[in-house]
Structure formats: structure tokens, C-alpha cells
Amino acid sequence: MVVNRQQTHTTTSQRFQDQVVLITGGTSGIGATTASLFLAQGAKLFNTDLEERNIKSSLGSKNVDFYKCDVSSPEDCEAAVKACVDIHGRIDILFHNAGILCQPAEVPDQDVALFQKVLLTNLGGLFYLSRAAIPYMRKQGKGSIIATASTSGLSGAMALSPYAASKAGIINLVKTMALDRAKDGIRINAVAPGYTNTPMTAPFAGLPALRDAMLSRIPMGRAAKPEEVGRAVLFLASEDASFTTGHVLPVDGGTSADCSGAPDTIKHLAAMQG
Numbered sequence: 721m722v723v724n725r726q727q728t729h730t731t732t733s734q735r736f737q738d739q740v741v742l743i744t745g746g747t748s749g750i751g752a753t754t755a756s757l758f759l760a761q762g763a764k765l766f767n768t769d770l771e772e773r774n775i776k777s778s779l780g781s782k783n784v785d786f787y788k789c790d791v792s793s794p795e796d797c798e799a800a801v802k803a804c805v806d807i808h809g810r811i812d813i814l815f816h817n818a819g820i821l822c823q824p825a826e827v828p829d830q831d832v833a834l835f836q837k838v839l840l841t842n843l844g845g846l847f848y849l850s851r852a853a854i855p856y857m858r859k860q861g862k863g864s865i866i867a868t869a870s871t872s873g874l875s876g877a878m879a880l881s882p883y884a885a886s887k888a889g890i891i892n893l894v895k896t897m898a899l900d901r902a903k904d905g906i907r908i909n910a911v912a913p914g915y916t917n918t919p920m921t922a923p924f925a926g927l928p929a930l931r932d933a934m935l936s937r938i939p940m941g942r943a944a945k946p947e948e949v950g951r952a953v954l955f956l957a958s959e960d961a962s963f964t965t966g967h968v969l970p971v972d973g974g975t976s977a978d979c980s981g982a983p984d985t986i987k988h989l990a991a992m993q994g
């Protein structure tokens with residue numbers, strides 16, 4: 721006898737059918753790749769960035785709007801969320817991914833203006849966008865917010881104090897907002913990528929000693945591809961993560977699992993044992 725099994729899960733291709741996704745920093749690197757993954761799974765994309773670049777030609781114009789938004793500006797963030805809701809009538813998923821690095825320098829030598837810019841872009845952006853989006857999500861009775869943190873927010877990052885502080889701030893803001901909104905059906909999570917091949921890290925290619933030093937700290941021995949981070953974002957945004965909130969998901973080839981300083985530590989230990 722043939723039993724017709726009822727399908728209980730949507731297929732991956734339908735996961736975000738007609739869901740409205742606002743992305744920041746969506747025309748480059750992790751943001752652009754994640755945008756294309758959402759689109760491929762049926763989402764309507766409200767893409768934002770400092771500049772449009774050629775994003776419509778690379779993603780196609782079907783189901784894609786572009787809106788210019790500087791996430792360090794509370795006014796821009798509010799206007800972007802409002803424009804998204806004006807066009808689509810809702811905002812299901814907010815992915816705050818825009819971010820900038822800082823020049824390496826210890827605190828006495830860090831530039832104050834740069835410290836403020838990094839904090840306002842990386843952390844301020846999440847606060848401003850969430851502040852604007854949450855009232856709409858509460859009315860909808862559901863929503864999902866995901867932020868791009870970093871392994872630099874899970875532990876310290878030598879000489880990168882503005883960046884590390886901004887990403888640690890993201891992690892605690894995510895957890896706090898998740899607690900505040902759990903009763904509203906709004907889930908709030910973060911991904912914490914390690915070294916990922918994007919335009920942000922492209923200059924490392926010309927600095928082989930630095931690149932090799934960074935790779936040597938990654939147990940899986942390579943940098944992430946942007947789509948590996950994007951797939952983690954889609955998981956957190958989807959119904960597959962329906963009971964997950966306040967979580968930070970490292971996407972780092974094992975880096976944050978290791979506090980031994982491998983592989984150098986292992987080499988020295990082995991030498992000690994002869």
C-alpha cells in the first residue's frame with residue numbers, strides 16, 4: 721500500500737516566499753551574497769547601503785528595491801524602515817549587516833572621530849534600525865532581526881578596540897532586545913563571522929604574512945566564503961529557528977571554540993614532550 725506522506729516542512733526554495741527583508745550594507749560582501757540567497761528563496765528584498773553600486777544588475781530588478789541609507793544616522797534608519805513599510809506594507813526580517821573596520825592602534829593612539837564613527841555605524845545602526853522596525857513587527861505579531869557581529873565581539877581583538885567594542889555591543893544589544901521582545905514573537909539573533917573573504921578583507925591578500933597568521937588561527941584552515949555566513953543568517957531568519965532567540969552563532973571554522981592559541985601552542989607542547 722502506498723502511503724501519501726503529508727509534507728510538514730516547506731522546501732528551502734519556498735522558505736521566504738513573499739517575506740519582506742530589509743538588509744543594510746547589502747551591496748557588497750556578506751550583505752550582497754545574503755541578499756541573493758534570500759531572493760533565491762522567494763523573499764522581497766529592500767536593499768540598503770551607502771551607494772547602490774551595481775546591485776540591481778547583479779541581483780536582477782525583480783523583487784528588489786534599493787534605498788540609500790547611512791546606518792550611522794538615526795534619521796536615515798527611520799526613513800529606510802518607513803519606506804520599506806510604505807512600499808510593502810510590512811517588514812518581516814531586518815538584517816543589520818553594514819559595518820566598518822578601524823585602523824589598528826592601541827587606545828592612546830586611536831582616533832576619537834574614528835572610534836565614534838565605528839561605534840555609530842556598527843552598533844548605533846542596529847539600535848536605530850531596531851528602534852524603527854520593532855513597532856511595525858509588534859503590530860504584525862512577528863518579526864526577525866539578525867545582526868552581523870564578529871568573533872572580535874566574542875573576545876578581545878588586539879589593537880582593534882573600536883571595532884571589537886562595537887561588535888561586543890551588538891552581541892549584548894541583541895541579547896537584551898531578544899529578552900524584551902520574546903513576548904511579542906519577535907526573535908533577535910546574531911551571526912559572528914570570523915575571517916571571511918569579502919572586499920573588507922581583500923587587502924589582506926597583498927599582505928601574505930598577515931593573511932597566513934590569520935589563517936593559522938582558524939582550526940578549519942581557511943577563511944569563510946560569504947555564502948557560508950549568509951546561510952547561517954537565513955537559518956536564524958527562518959522558521960527552522962522558530963525557538964531560537966538571543967543567540968549568537970559563530971561562523972568561524974572553529975576559531976572561537978579554541979583558547980589554546982593553536983597551532984603554535986601545540987607545536988611547543990609537542991617539542992616539550994620531545
Ligand SMILES: NC(=O)c1ccc[n+]([C@@H]2O[C@H](COP(=O)([O-])OP(=O)(O)OC[C@H]3O[C@@H](n4cnc5c(N)ncnc54)[C@H](O)[C@@H]3O)[C@@H](O)[C@H]2O)c1
Pocket residue numbers: 744745746747748749750751768769770771789790791792817818819820821841868869870871912913914915916917918919920921
Ligand atoms: N569580512 C570579514 O572577515 C568579517 C568578519 C567578521 C565580521 N564581518 C562583518 O560583516 C559585515 C559585512 O562586512 P563585509 O566583510 O561583507 O565587508 P564589505 O566592506 O564588503 O561590506 C560592508 C558594507 O557595509 C556598508 N557600509 C559601511 N558603512 C556604512 C554606513 N554608514 N551605512 C550603510 N552602509 C555602510 C558598505 O558600503 C558595504 O556595502 C560587517 O559588519 C563586518 O564588520 C566581516
